[in-house]
Amino acid sequence: MQSRMQNPAVVLSGAMQPIQDIFKSVHSGGVDQQILELVHLRVSQINSCSSCVDGGAKSARKAGVSEERLATLAAWRETPYFTEEQRAALLLAEAATRLADRPDAVSDEVWDTAATYFDEKQLAAIVLMIGVTNMFNRLNATTRQIAGAWG
DSSP, rough: OOEEEEEEESSTTSSSHHHHHHHHHHSSSOHHHHHHHHHHHHHHTTOHHHHHHHHHHHHHHHHOOOOOHHHHGGGGGGGGGOOOOHHHHHHHHHHHHHHSSSSSSOOOOHHHHHHHHOOOHHHHHHHHHHHHHHHHHHHHHTTTTTTTTOO
């Protein structure tokens, strides 16, 4: 397997730093690191981004996400391993990633569930994590970035 090119955010000078700045902001939003890692990994699974799934699983482990959660993340609704707070974040992540799947992609019910567990600053961090992850998934999948190639 071979990538088509380097990641576009690396090719164009000045693109990566603003993205890294967004990640830094996300991590200052007061959301538990494990939740952010689960959100990143679930979005990457949905988008079939092998590079981000690989890196996301490694980052999640470093953040202390249990093997049970990692192994069952794709089926989180049917497992007992996730807290209600994690479930709310994952529900929001899936809805915001699958925008074209239904007319009201992020319904009031989905949003209100997340807002039960997270304040505005935390919601901003989660939404930014979802957005940046979706962006990287699209860059990586389009250019066929190789899982594990980023270290």
